[in-house]
Amino acid sequence: MVELLYFAWVREQIGVDAETVALPANITSVAALLDWLASRSPGHAAALANRSRIRVAVDQAFATPDTPVAGAREIAIFPPVTGG
Amino acid sequence: MIAARLQSGPFDPAAEQAALLAGRTDLGAAVQFTGLVRADDGLAALTLEHYPGMTLAQMQAIAAEAAKRWPGVLGSIIHRHGRLLPGEPIVLVTTASPHRGDAFAAAQFLMDWLKTKAPFWKKEEWANGTTRWVEAKASDDAAADRWA
Numbered sequence: 001m002v003e004l005l006y007f008a009w010v011r012e013q014i015g016v017d018a019e020t021v022a023l024p025a026n027i028t029s030v031a032a033l034l035d036w037l038a039s040r041s042p043g044h045a046a047a048l049a050n051r052s053r054i055r056v057a058v059d060q061a062f063a064t065p066d067t068p069v070a071g072a073r074e075i076a077i078f079p080p081v082t083g084g
Numbered sequence: 085m086i087a088a089r090l091q092s093g094p095f096d097p098a099a100e101q102a103a104l105l106a107g108r109t110d111l112g113a114a115v116q117f118t119g120l121v122r123a124d125d126g127l128a129a130l131t132l133e134h135y136p137g138m139t140l141a142q143m144q145a146i147a148a149e150a151a152k153r154w155p156g157v158l159g160s161i162i163h164r165h166g167r168l169l170p171g172e173p174i175v176l177v178t179t180a181s182p183h184r185g186d187a188f189a190a191a192q193f194l195m196d197w198l199k200t201k202a203p204f205w206k207k208e209e210w211a212n213g214t215t216r217w218v219e220a221k222a223s224d225d226a227a228a229d230r231w232a
Contacts, residue, residue, distance in 0.1 A: 008133055008205035009217045057203070060138040076135055076203075080220035083132065083163060083204025084119055084175055084195060 002069070004037075006047070007078035010054070013047035023069065030056045031065035033075065048077075055080055086151045086159040086179075086194070088143035090134070092166040100178045104158050111158070113184035115191045117177040123170035128211045131167045132174065135203035139163075146197045150190050153231075157181045157190040161198065167209075193231050200228040 005018050027036050034056070038048040048054060056063045057076040069075060097116055105111060121130045147161055159179040168174060177194045181187040206218040 005135070005137075007135055007203070008207070057135070057138060060135075060141065062201075074137065076138070078135070078203065079205060079217065081200065081203050082206045082218040082220050083134070083202050084199030084224075 002072050003074045005074065005076040007076065010047045010078050014041075014043045028068060028070055029065065030058065030063050030067045030069060030075075033069050034065075034077075037077075053079055086147035086157065086161065086190075088140060088147045089160070089162045090140045090143060091162065091164055093164070094173060095162045095164070095176050097173075097176055097178070100160055100162070100176060101180075104160060104178055104180050108158075108180075110182055111180045112182050113187040114178070114180040115184070115187040116179075117175075117191050117195055118173050119175040119195070121168045121170050121172050121174060124208075126210060127170060127208055129167050129169055129209040130174075131207045131209065132163075132165045133205045133207065134165045138203050139165075142202050143198070146194065146201060149197070150194050153193065154181065154186045154190040157186050159190060159194065161194055163198065163202065163204065165204070196224070196227045196231060199224045 001020050001022055003018060003020050006014050011017050027033050034048050038045045055078055058067050058069060058072050059074055097118055101114055101116055105114060143161060157179050162176040164174055177191050179187045179191045208216045208218060
């Protein structure tokens with residue numbers, strides 16, 4: 001099981017700030033995870049529609065589309081950061 | 085050594101700088117940057133959301149990178165989260181070094197990386213209840229990329 005965390009408008013569009021999911025065995029990368037997640041609900045699909053506006057951290061380290069997700073405990077999905 | 089702190093409450097820039105300089109006579113330059121909530125278009129408030137499990141560690145990593153690049157620089161970075169009003173301070177970067185070049189450069193680096201590599205998101209709020217998430221700026225990415 002992996003804990004998915006959502007922040008900012010990704011959280012608002014999906015409608016929850018976190019969910020625990022069992023990843024299918026064929027979901028091995030961040031890109032595959034986003035494709036799979038987008039099929040879970042209209043909210044997920046809307047939040048993830050434009051992948052260029054989505055950033056991901058795997059176990060609290062910034063990731064890229066090809067970062068492996070097998071064995072990850074926590075995956076966060078959020079817009080580009082706007083702090084400072 | 086560059087320290088990092090994450091907090092909801094305000095900070096005191098003068099006290100931060102005084103703490104950095106206390107007992108030191110080898111420092112010839114002290115630089116400080118404060119980022120403030122700007123009331124664009126009648127903005128009523130700005131809420132900073134962050135990633136609790138990652139934010140402080142990421143700020144510490146940014147501080148450590150600056151300390152590695154400018155070994156002679158002392159400093160601290162403080163970033164606030166939560167709902168802030170126009171005019172309130174958001175972020176504070178304080179640096180000091182024997183000569184001004186390193187203190188200026190490290191302060192600029194710290195801000196450029198805080199803006200683009202620390203997991204914060206700003207939500208704008210107006211008096212009529214309208215809200216909008218701030219969009220990331222390409223100019224901020226370009227500023228951070230200068231240091232690559």
